[in-house]
Amino acid sequence: MISVVILTLNEEGNLPRCLASLSQCDDIVVLDSGSTDRTADIAREHGARVFTNRFENFAQQRNFAHEKIPFRHPWLLHLDADEQMTPELWGECCEIAQKDLGPPGGTASATRRPPPDSPAIYDGYYVAPRMIFRGRWIPHCTDYPSYQARLVHAARFRFIQVGHGQREAPGLRIGTLRASYLHDLSAAPEPHWLAKHRRYAAGEVATHLAQRRSAPPPRLRDLLSRDRLTRRRTLQRFAFHLPFRPQLRFVYQYILRRGFLDGLPGLRYCRLLMHYERFIVEALREAKAKR
Template sequence: MFSIYILTHNEEIDIAACIESALLSDDVIVVDSFSDDRTIEIANRYPVRVVQHAFESHGKQRTWMLRSIPAKHEWVYILEADERMTPALFEECLTTILQPTHVGYYAAERVMFMGHWIRYSTQYPRYQLRLFDKHKVWFSDYGHTEREVVEGSTGFLTETYPHYTCSKGMSRWIDKHNHYSTNEAIETVHQLDKGKIQWREVWFGQSEVDRRRALKDLSLRMPFRPIVRFLYMYFLLGGFLDGRAGFSWCTLQAFYEYLILLKVWEIRHMPGSSSRDHSV
């Protein structure tokens, strides 16, 4: 068996369905960053542990969680509140940890948007480290999100999990990505000033994860990024095959890229801006 951590902040819309999907495990731990909605009230209705910790960053929150909250099992799985565990994925996780060949395993997400699985526009499969030995992994910060640091080798699961990326409504998505774009802009400036393109990883990365990260660093230097991203996602990846939802998704991603570019300009040309105040 393995433990399941669920990370939350104002997740009253998603938390019940997320917990119910996770109760396949006998050890479910909700880690909340002081929600001010009904998240805790709803979570407490279920046979789970609820722990609150002030949010500093995605990487620090995960690392604190792994190091400070005792789990019943050596192996753990991380769920976001807008994701779901599935019976098939749970069974594969159980089978995998019986005779593990790696210390961690990536699982691919199925992005659910406007009632559809956005398969083509999202560069499926997109992998996240989800199942791992909790003593062999910690997390650092990268842009608006986190990046795992693993002491050992990693593998890949075949089963996937659904990710309801706009379950809280379009306004919440826009607000969240407006915040994310600030952190992404800070990281972009850092990468442009100090980073370099890892050409070997672009072409010969050992895994899809390595190649994707190298391509992201390359894309930071590409002119007309928002337009290029839309064309790449909609035409080259086949986003048009996702129908109306695919067009909307590709447009939102191009808009997000444009927000990042505007904030990069702000950081470099307006030293007194709020974005500059958050730089490191």
């Protein structure tokens, strides 16, 4: 079996669906950032344990879970409240956990690595979400599969903050799972989505400016890398130097990535992505004006 941790802040509308998808899990932890609605009550009603920690960024919050929360199992799946487990992913995660040679019934203190011939030779696994918008899976305009590190060995795995999100710390061994989880992009009203992504844009700009000071410039050859994540992250860095960024994002997602095949939900989502790119342009302009 595996443990599951869910990050929350005022998620009373989304959390019940997430928890309902975890009916087979015997260790659900909700790590809350100070909700003022019924989020904590709903979690406890579903048998989850609730912990509270002030949110600084996603990497800090997830690392807090690894370091401070006593999970019942060494392997931990990270979910957000607007995401849901699938039977296929649950089965694959349990298979990984059963093959791991860590102490049975362990906690996050188990640090023993499996031998090289073990199937569980990784510190964590990438999982690709299936993005749902207005009730429809929109794989083309969300670049499916777009992988994130979600199934991790809590004692061995750490995150670092990148933009508004997080990625695995350098030097970790990461595998890839076949199954996906569900992420409902339209779980919140559109004004809420826009406000959240305006905050995300500020984080992306802060990361970009920090990379310009400390990291080597992106390399054109990395756009042709065989590694999908390398290509994606390199493209994101080059995008800061492009004119007409919102319009180019729409052309890329809707036409080049064939987002038009995702129907009307795909069109609406690509238009939202244009707004997000405009927020980034505005945040970058404001940051440069302050320098």
